[in-house]
Amino acid sequence: xxxxxxxxxxxxxxxxxxxxxxxxxxxxxxxxxxxxxxxxxxxxxxxxxxxxxxxxxxxxxxxxxxxxxxxxxxxxxxxxxxxxxxxxxxxxxxxxxxxxxxxxxxxxxxxxxxxxxxxxxxxxxxxxxxxxxxxxxxxxxxxxxxxxxxxxxxxxxxxxxxxxxxxxxxxxxxxxxxxxxxxxxxxxxxxxxxxxxxxxxxxxxxxxxxxxxxxxxxxxxxxxxxxxxxxxxxxxxxxxxxxxxxxxxxxxxxxxxxxxxxxxxxxxxxxxxxxxxxxxxxxxxxxxxxxxxxxxxxxxxxxxxxxxxxxxxxxxxxxxxxxxxxxxxxxxxxxxxxxxxxxxxxxxxxxxxxxxxxxxxxxxxxxxxxxxxxxxxxxxxxxxxxxxxxxxxxxxxxxxxxxxxxxxxxxxxxxxxxxxxxxxxxxxxxxxxxxxxxxxxxxxxxxxxxxxxxxxxxxxxxxxxxxxxxxxxxxxxxxxxxxxxxxxxxxxxxxxxxxxxxxxxxxxxxxxxxxxxxxxxxxxxxxxxxxxxxxxxxxxxxxxxxxxxxxxxxxxxxxxxxxxxxxxxxxxxxxxxxxxxxxxxxxxxxxxxxxxxxxxxxxxxxxxxxxxxxxxxxxxxxxxxxxxxxxxxxxxxxxxxxxxxxxxx
Numbered sequence: 030x031x032x033x034x035x036x037x038x039x040x041x042x043x044x045x046x047x048x049x050x051x052x053x054x055x056x057x058x059x060x061x062x063x064x065x066x067x068x069x070x071x072x073x074x075x076x077x078x079x080x081x082x083x084x085x086x087x088x089x090x091x092x093x094x095x096x097x098x099x100x101x102x103x104x105x106x107x108x109x110x111x112x113x114x115x116x117x118x119x120x121x122x123x124x125x126x127x128x129x130x131x132x133x134x135x136x137x138x139x140x141x142x143x144x145x146x147x148x149x150x151x152x153x154x155x156x157x158x159x160x161x162x163x164x165x166x167x168x169x170x171x172x173x174x175x176x177x178x179x180x181x182x183x184x185x186x187x188x189x190x191x192x193x194x195x196x197x198x199x200x201x202x203x204x205x206x207x208x209x210x211x212x213x214x215x216x217x218x219x220x221x222x223x224x225x226x227x228x229x230x231x232x233x234x235x236x237x238x239x240x241x242x243x244x245x246x247x248x249x250x251x252x253x254x255x256x257x258x259x260x261x262x263x264x265x266x267x268x269x270x271x272x273x274x275x276x277x278x279x280x281x282x283x284x285x286x287x288x289x290x291x292x293x294x295x296x297x298x299x300x301x302x303x304x305x306x307x308x309x310x311x312x313x314x315x316x317x318x319x320x321x322x323x324x325x326x327x328x329x330x331x332x333x334x335x336x337x338x339x340x341x342x343x344x345x346x347x348x349x350x351x352x353x354x355x356x357x358x359x360x361x362x363x364x365x366x367x368x369x370x371x372x373x374x375x376x377x378x379x380x381x382x383x384x385x386x387x388x389x390x391x392x393x394x395x396x397x398x399x400x401x402x403x404x405x406x407x408x409x410x411x412x413x414x415x416x417x418x419x420x421x422x423x424x425x426x427x428x429x430x431x432x433x434x435x436x437x438x439x440x441x442x443x444x445x446x447x448x449x450x451x452x453x454x455x456x457x458x459x460x461x462x463x464x465x466x467x468x469x470x471x472x473x474x475x476x477x478x479x480x481x482x483x484x485x486x487x488x489x490x491x492x493x494x495x496x497x498x499x500x501x502x503x504x505x506x507x508x509x510x511x512x513x514x515x516x517x518x519x520x521x522x523x524x525x526x527x528x529x530x531x532x533x534x535x536x537x538x539x540x541x542x543x544x545x546x547x548x549x550x551x552x553x554x555x556x557x558x559x560x561x562x563x564x565x566x567x568x569x570x571x572x573x574x575x576x577x578x579x580x581x582x583x584x585x586x587x588x589x590x591x592x593x594x595x596x597x598x599x600x601x602x603x604x605x606x607x608x609x610x611x612x613x614x615x616x617x618x619x620x621x622x623x624x625x626x627x628x629x630x631x632x633x634x635x636x637x638x639x640x641x642x643x644x645x646x647x648x649x650x651x652x653x654x655x656x657x658x659x660x661x662x663x664x665x666x667x668x669x670x671x672x673x674x675x676x677x678x
Contacts, residue, residue: 075133079110086122086129093126097133112149120156131165132157136197154182167193181209185216191223201230211242214249223251231257236264240271247276255285255310265293269300281308281334290317298325308334312366316342323351334364338394345373352379356386364392368426371399374407381414388419394426396454405433405460412439421447428485429457434465441469445479456487456513463490463526467498474502474509483511487560490525491516496532500539507555515560530573537574540581541597549601554593557585583641592636599644613649617656628653 076082077097085093098111116123123129157163166189168180183189194210196202202210213219229235231254243249254260254268271277282301289297289311301309309332318326323343327335337343343351348370355362356379365384372380377398384390408430425444432440437455444450466489473479491514503509516527540556542548559582584593603613616627631646631653 077110083110083114083119083122086126087119089126089128091128094128095131095133096129097135100134100136111153116149116152116156120152123153124156124159126160127162129160129163131167132163133167133169135169137170150182158182158186161188163188165189165191165193169195169197180206180213183213185218186220187218188220190220191225192221193225193227195226195228196230201232202226202235204234207235207238211238214239214242214246219246220248221246222248224249225251225253226257227253228256230259231264232259233261233264233267236260237267240267243271243277244274245276247278249279251281251283252279253283254287255283256287258286258288260287260289260293262290262292262296265289265296269296272297272300272304272306277305279304279306281310282306283310285310286313287315288317289315291319291322294318294322294326298322298328301326302329307332308364310336312336312338312340314342315340318342320347320350323347324354327351327355328358332360332362334392335362336364336366338366338368338370340370343370343372345371345375348372348376349379352376352383356383360387361389362387363389365390366392366394368394368396368398377407377411378414381411384420385415385418388421390420391422391449392424393422394424395430396426396428397457398430405431405436408432408436409439412436412443415443421449423449424452425450426452426454427458428454431460432458433460434462434469437461437465437469441473445473445476448478448480450479450481452483452485453481454483454485456485456489459488459490459521461489463492463495466491467495471498471502474499474506477505480508482508483513484509485511485513487513487515488517488520490521491528492526493529493532493535496528497535500535503539503553503556506553509556511558512556513558513560528573530575533574533578537578537581540585541577541601543601546598546602549598550594552594552597554585554590554597557582580642586640587636589636592633592639595630595633596635596641596643599646599649600642603646603649604644613652613656616653624657 074092075095075097076085076093077099082093082096086096100111163186166183180192180194183192192213194202194206214221214224226239231239236254236257272279272282309326311326320343327337348367360383367380384393422444427440432455437458444453466486470484473481474484496514499512503512514528518527521527539553542552581597584596587593619627628650631650633646635643635645
């Protein structure tokens with residue numbers, strides 16, 4: 030009777046309550062930034078050019094989206110098939126392609142190549158410039174006197190909106206490279222909105238040429254000059270002129286490891302104060318910037334995203350002064366990254382007061398924070414400071430901060446009042462005991478009002494009992510997709526109780542409870558990821574995993590949760606032999622009027638693009654027909670209907 034009542038649930042939509050990552054709106058003008066928009070660079074497969082790939086390109090194969098082209102005959106790591114193609118003859122495979130999104134061009138054609146290298150490039154770019162699908166060009170050349178020829182072919186391309194340029198070894202972009210890059214940026218049909226010149230050995234000449242070309246450019250939104258440590262105040266003056274120009278619409282500026290000093294910081298800071306820049310990255314070892322330089326650089330209230338991670342030269346007193354200054358100016362930061370810094374107790378206290386008054390903050394990264402005190406009570410004090418605030422984070426990163434049981438308890442009480450929190454990272458906090466983890470986290474995992482999508486607990490002291498508590502808490506959770514639990518036994522003491530087969534069996538039951546059909550239906554069909562690390566491929570860990578755990582994870586990665594539940598039921602309860610049809614009785618006992626729904630459910634096809642194992646249900650349909658032949662006999666149906674009418678009379 031229980032199955033009969035609930036069978037219709039198996040045929041109706043099982044709503045997937047996993048919401049897409051929310052858009053974080055910065056402001057109401059055209060410079061609003063969507064921090065959840067993904068870059069074009071991520072694709073399923075990077076495919077090298079060879080004979081097989083060429084044939085796939087000619088067929089406009091939809092799976093070839095990211096193509097790697099090696100031009101160097103001497104490069105041992107890549108094929109040089111590019112140089113053997115007659116692009117005048119075979120160029121349509123690029124020109125007419127509608128699926129290519131990114132080209133990764135490596136190396137350079139040797140000067141003594143049998144063909145004229147410039148002519149070869151012109152033939153290639155002639156067909157590439159007729160393409161309308163390519164968005165990203167990534168060039169890594171070992172010789173940029175030649176690389177200049179390569180970049181020149183990009184002028185006026187109709188669809189390219191991102192250009193990545195880097196050089197190999199001790200080479201540099203060179204005067205010719207700077208010049209042709211300027212021509213690309215000045216072209217009237219330039220559509221570039223993202224320019225990445227990382228590790229190009231940019232000097233004052235180079236950045237001056239690039240920035241002069243950008244003075245008339247209104248399309249560029251992102252500029253990355255990271256890993257260029259040869260720029261002096263002369264170069265920063267050129268960049269500042271671009272930032273202050275009337276046509277500048279730059280939103281994001283990345284300056285990782287650029288070696289900027291106080292003089293450069295003063296020049297750049299004054300320009301940033303009046304610029305359109307809202308996202309500023311200044312992480313990694315800016316040891317030449319003093320407290321005055323930092324104050325000038327960050328003296329703008331319009332910033333929405335600030336990354337000043339890995340700046341160990343800033344003292345705790347400096348951090349305290351910086352956070353107090355931000356608070357006085359009424360900053361409206363949406364994203365703040367201060368990971369891997371020694372902010373000390375003074376800085377931590379000032380930070381707590383700052384962010385407790387910031388109702389705009391959505392992303393906070395404090396991974397691997399170091400403070401001068403050895404006592405973990407500082408985190409209890411820090412989280413207590415934010416009680417009663419309007420803080421509603423979307424992402425919170427607190428990996429490796431030496432937090433203890435008391436601290437994690439206060440933290441989870443705090444975040445349980447954040448209805449928008451989607452990502453919480455707490456990995457590498459080994460001062461928390463297994464009891465501390467399940468006591469603090471089980472309640473929020475069980476709460477229907479908590480919408481967490483990712484929880485990172487890698488390399489923590491979590492044992493089987495904790496895993497069982499987590500599994501019970503997640504039984505009805507419809508939002509958590511990732512629970513990262515990687516543990517490397519080599520990093521723990523012998524007496525640490527880690528996750529064993531018993532704990533993973535609880536997770537396996539969570540994903541596919543085999544007790545009954547309805548228990549399988551009511552299993553968790555949302556959780557689909559356990560780690561970024563190779564937990565499912567590490568032999569030491571894999572031996573503790575139940576055999577069906579990996580298959581359940583793969584099934585859960587499908588978006589159609591109705592079909593996920595159906596597949597688990599078919600594979601768990603109806604994968605029987607010819608002699609074993611015991612579970613068929615559940616269907617044989619159902620009312621006749623329910624049978625059309627039953628037949629449809631059994632014979633439903635698997636959606637296109639299905640991940641993991643699948644059953645068609647045809648074998649089950651065959652057994653149902655053999656067990657109930659009258660169901661498909663029209664004469665028997667007529668007799669049954671006539672008998673029913675007589676009884677009704």
